[in-house]
Amino acid sequence: MSLLATEPIRLLLSLLCIVAFVGGNAAYLVLAERKGAGRFQNRPGPNEAGYGGWLQPIADVGKLISKQLMVPPDADRLLFRLAPLVVLTPAMMCLAVIPFGDTLVARNINVGLLMVFSFGSINVMAILLSGWASRNKFAIMSSARVVSQNVAYEIPMLLVVITLLMATGSMDLGEIVRQQAGGFWHWNFCRVWINPLMPVTFVIFFICMLAETNRAPFDMAEAESELVAGAFTEYGSMGFGVFFMAEYANIVLGCSLATVLFFGGWQTGLGAVPAAWGGWGVLVGLGFFMAKMYALIFTVIWVRWTFPRTQFYSLLNLSWKILIPVSLFTLLLSSAMIKLLPR
Amino acid sequence: MKTSLLAVPRGFLSLLTGMRVTLAQFFKPAVTVQYPWQTLKMPARFRGHIELIIDPETGRYRCIACKLCERACPSDCIVVDGAKLEGEKRKSVTQYQMDFTKCSLCGECIEACPSDAIRFSRAYNLAGTSKDEYHYDLMKRPGPGEQGP
Numbered sequence A: 001m002s003l004l005a006t007e008p009i010r011l012l013l014s015l016l017c018i019v020a021f022v023g024g025n026a027a028y029l030v031l032a033e034r035k036g037a038g039r040f041q042n043r044p045g046p047n048e049a050g051y052g053g054w055l056q057p058i059a060d061v062g063k064l065i066s067k068q069l070m071v072p073p074d075a076d077r078l079l080f081r082l083a084p085l086v087v088l089t090p091a092m093m094c095l096a097v098i099p100f101g102d103t104l105v106a107r108n109i110n111v112g113l114l115m116v117f118s119f120g121s122i123n124v125m126a127i128l129l130s131g132w133a134s135r136n137k138f139a140i141m142s143s144a145r146v147v148s149q150n151v152a153y154e155i156p157m158l159l160v161v162i163t164l165l166m167a168t169g170s171m172d173l174g175e176i177v178r179q180q181a182g183g184f185w186h187w188n189f190c191r192v193w194i195n196p197l198m199p200v201t202f203v204i205f206f207i208c209m210l211a212e213t214n215r216a217p218f219d220m221a222e223a224e225s226e227l228v229a230g231a232f233t234e235y236g237s238m239g240f241g242v243f244f245m246a247e248y249a250n251i252v253l254g255c256s257l258a259t260v261l262f263f264g265g266w267q268t269g270l271g272a273v274p275a276a277w278g279g280w281g282v283l284v285g286l287g288f289f290m291a292k293m294y295a296l297i298f299t300v301i302w303v304r305w306t307f308p309r310t311q312f313y314s315l316l317n318l319s320w321k322i323l324i325p326v327s328l329f330t331l332l333l334s335s336a337m338i339k340l341l342p343r
Numbered sequence B: 001m002k003t004s005l006l007a008v009p010r011g012f013l014s015l016l017t018g019m020r021v022t023l024a025q026f027f028k029p030a031v032t033v034q035y036p037w038q039t040l041k042m043p044a045r046f047r048g049h050i051e052l053i054i055d056p057e058t059g060r061y062r063c064i065a066c067k068l069c070e071r072a073c074p075s076d077c078i079v080v081d082g083a084k085l086e087g088e089k090r091k092s093v094t095q096y097q098m099d100f101t102k103c104s105l106c107g108e109c110i111e112a113c114p115s116d117a118i119r120f121s122r123a124y125n126l127a128g129t130s131k132d133e134y135h136y137d138l139m140k141r142p143g144p145g146e147q148g149p
Helices: A007-040 A056-065 A077-095 A112-120 A122-133 A137-168 A173-179 A198-212 A237-262 A279-304 A312-340 B002-026 B068-072 B108-112
Strands: B050-052 B078-084 B091-099 B118-120 B135-137
Touching: A007 A056, A007 A077, A007 A237, A007 A279, A007 B002, A056 A237, A077 A112, A077 A122, A077 A237, A112 A122, A112 A137, A112 A173, A112 A237, A122 A137, A122 A237, A137 A173, A137 A198, A137 A237, A137 A312, A173 A237, A198 A237, A198 A279, A198 A312, A237 A279, A279 B002, B050 B091, B068 B078, B068 B108, B108 B118
Parallel strands: none
Antiparallel strands: B050 B118, B078 B091, B091 B135
């Protein structure tokens, strides 16, 4: 017990848990995605491997692992192999600062929010790397599109986060959640007395999250039906699999961040968990966190199978002509309200 | 100015409407048929290759080997042969072959038949790896009940 309690061991264990969490989620969210797609289209989805298709992810991983990882002859061998890892690692690192419960966080640092966003933007560079290193003109073109898309959506995303930061006054994710204790009307999503446009802020955050993770309707990076596989054209085998995992790891990260920032993280929304429950209280909080996170992930899947892919110029128009002005307005409104209204 | 400002919330509401429509589909049952495990019943007027009808009273083919179908066929894909059995007035079919690779399912043979001895089958599970598999000997093909739904 004393060994387990030492800081390096605790950190190692929690990081292991995060890796397992990301891996398990990546595998089974793919299944959830395909099952969800099936349900939205009135068909059952994958149901042959195992009961109801529960072994499908294992079959998929087995297939991907058994394939050969081809490196195109002209490609930059090092960067080509490095790119999938550079996509996946930041997403996993960001999860280390996400507080899943009051005491359930791998590494609580007081600038957690800043860390998530700085690591989150490495994602763009990694996709650019993957396109660049594969020496394929289609891959390079689509990675250029990804860069312009992600840069365009980083701005409104950061603007709404700044709006939120002004309301919370802290970059510590645990502290942000603690401020939302009590009833669900204390969640940032509902705190319209700080900023009447708080729900709009969340919608902008959610749209930007979809765009940053390259999800439909903004999936210009892959665009399977139009660009072969976009930036990942030359990747096969587990190299492609890791990009896939990274996409789902980023969705998990984005949805847990939205849960923390807007939906009160581990807070139940019905008042505090009784102190008498002790350690079980943390588990209850974890349950609420997961419920909110998976509800958001379901929304992500729901959005994907509802809207067709946007055209590229309308994608950029949405960001520069609508999201950025609206988020600037919420920023101004929020700062004016903080300045003028008594706290 | 006013319309362009209104376009944003209106567009957002239309997105929500779309999401409501898809969510309604989410809770509806699946409409697909899991093919190898489940099959649909073929409609009554489905046209498979022709098959010979067995007379339920005698248990023999109704065909009298008159060769009218052979002559009616625009693709020349039917070959019929028959013989007169001892003590019978009518002829009986001894050979009925058809080349399904040429058949266009036009139904001329069925129209021409004077004794209503042939009809379209409901067989549609007809995958094969060579042309020869579609040269059917109709007297050796399984009966109507065993040819699938």
